[in-house]
Amino acid sequence: DQQVKQNSPSLSVQEGRISILNCDYTNSMFDYFLWYKKYPAEGPTFLISISSIKDKNEDGRFTVFLNKSAKHLSLHIVPSQPGDSAVYFCAASAQETSGSRLTFGEGTQLTVNP
């Protein structure tokens, strides 16, 4: 039962354009969402997060949008740069869970072409 799904295994965009990565979830108890970026041979690194009380959070070139009614979130990267080429994971957690437990999506490989 995949509670967090990233339906696009890969995405290719031109440098300077917008990258939009999508994520859907099924568990209505999830109330905190995060995006992680992973380069080969490295562990994932935190990118940006959003609480369910918000519908948008912005940090520089990265913006995450949350649509609770659709159980959908997206990560926008503007403008995209070649260094953004990596695997992006969407993750979710629930306040009801004591302690740390993230549910991750399958990941989307983003390739930004110069």
Place this chain on the structure above:
Amino acid sequence: KAGVTQTPRYLIKTRGQQVTLSCSPISGHRSVSWYQQTPGQGLQFLFEYFSETQRNKGNFPGRFSGRQFSNSRSEMNVSTLELGDSALYLCASSLVGFTNEKLFFGSGTQLSVL
């Protein structure tokens, strides 16, 4: 401040053997989580330890176990290895493991079971 350190980086074992992986969290971090990453499956939560106690457990068989020491270092053990256990095993740490805390990941241990 040193990051999360995982040893060894690579491991090759044969079916039926057992393996122990080690994780040293960031200094001061008391919550340690373990995740399994396989191609196309994203990161699957194994377990989380806090103050030497297992606080959360994922849906993995009992062959997967772990422990945490008083200095917050953690080990995970997989007994009776199966081919399907081949994966990247990632350790992550956070201060106390609140659900909205970001996790800091190590580079992982790549386990190959032959």
